[in-house]
Amino acid sequence: ALLEANGNLSCRCAKTTATFIHPSKYESVEVRPVGSSCRRLEVVIKLKSLERVCVDPNAPWVKKLLQDLPKLRKKAAPP
Amino acid sequence: ALLEANGNLSCRCAKTTATFIHPSKYESVEVRPVGSSCRRLEVVIKLKSLERVCVDPNAPWVKKLLQDLPKLRKKAAPP
Structure with missing residues (x-):
C-alpha cells in the first residue's frame, strides 16, 4: 500500500x-x-x-457489535 | 447512595x-x-x-451517540 x-x-x-472475538473476552x-x-474510523477492542x-x-461482526453497543446494558445483572 | x-x-x-459534549472534541x-x-454499562469519552x-x-444524547457510532465513517475526508 502507498x-x-x-x-x-x-x-x-x-x-x-x-x-x-467473543464478547466475553472484552474489557472495553x-x-x-x-x-x-x-x-x-478505528475500532480497538x-x-x-x-x-x-x-x-x-x-467486518460484518464489527458492524453488528457497533450497532449493539447501546443495548449492552441488557446483560446487566439484576440489582 | 448506598x-x-x-x-x-x-x-x-x-x-x-x-x-x-460536542463530537468535535472527541478523541475516542x-x-x-x-x-x-x-x-x-460505562461510556467514557x-x-x-x-x-x-x-x-x-x-442521557438521550449519549444513547444517540452510541447508535451513531457505526455511521461515524460517513464523516471521512475523501481520499
Whole structure:
C-alpha cells in the first residue's frame, strides 16, 4: 500500500483483523471517530488480558457489535 | 447512595455527567460492557485534551451517540 503522507499521523491501527472475538473476552470497546489527524474510523477492542486488538470496522461482526453497543446494558445483572 | 459491596470493583466511573459534549472534541469513545466486575454499562469519552469524561449512558444524547457510532465513517475526508 502507498504511504499516506498526511492526515493519518495519529491513527492507532497499522493493521486490523477481521477475525471474530467473543464478547466475553472484552474489557472495553474503543471507537475512534474519523478526524483530521486520522482519516478513518478505528475500532480497538481491549481484551480482559489487556491486550488491544484493532478490528476491521467493515467486518460484518464489527458492524453488528457497533450497532449493539447501546443495548449492552441488557446483560446487566439484576440489582 | 448506598455503597455497592460487590460486583463493581472494576468500574471506572464513580460519577457520570449528562452534559452534552460536542463530537468535535472527541478523541475516542470507550464503551465498557456490563460484566462480572462492573455491573453497569460505562461510556467514557476521551477528549482531544486527553481528559476523560464518564457520561451517563441513559442521557438521550449519549444513547444517540452510541447508535451513531457505526455511521461515524460517513464523516471521512475523501481520499
